[in-house]
Amino acid sequence: MRAKLGFWAQIAFLLAYIGVLSGAMFYFQFGLNEFPCPLCILQRMGMMLSSLGALYVVVGALRGRLTNTGFMTGLGLAILGALLGAAISVRQILLHIKPGDPGYGGAVFGLHLYTWAFISFVVVLLFAGALLTFGKEFEPVAPSSRFGRIIAWIVVGVFLFTVAANLVVVFAEEGFSWFLPDDPNSWMLFKQLGWSK
């Protein structure tokens, strides 16, 4: 029972970041027409790098090849991604921390997205720490039911789709330039192709 809880905890980890990444992209970027800054994009990368750890554990459990070493590798990848993401979000928080600075982009419940990103990275670190502490009890075991396994593979597929969608959107924003401008305000690819001014 606890082992299956360990598996679904990893699925919840993946789902949480799928939700955050999709919300940032579809609501803030497309809905509110806010172009993500380079540091925002870097935080998305941190979230994905961290999620790769959960993906490693989930796929290993589903394929029946997850060992204790594999479980630790997955949590290690999640911690490394979260540390990198936290460093990036702290940098952006400090850039806007002075009194009177309006911050970058919109806010949710009074906090800017980069502050929420930092909170999410801290939650990942707490999650990984708890699972490592109780590694024996929460070593993930994939569900034996066909329905449970299909749900898990769907989550894996949605994660892949989320990464691919971000790739396409960032390509449209960056175009054929090497780097994003500090304050992006247009779709560079369409400009470079002459489709917009």
Add this chain to the structure above:
Amino acid sequence: MDTIIFGMILATALIIIFSNKRWLVITCYAVTFIATLFLFAHHMTSGLDLSF
């Protein structure tokens, strides 16, 4: 660069799914991680005007 890194993340995810070689996953992850770190360093264009 950002597009390339997203491509690397996608490639690492596909390797996790379709390969059972742990060293390959760790190598791809490490390369992607370092590339992201370099991009972060590139975007740190100035020091912070704060006293710590």
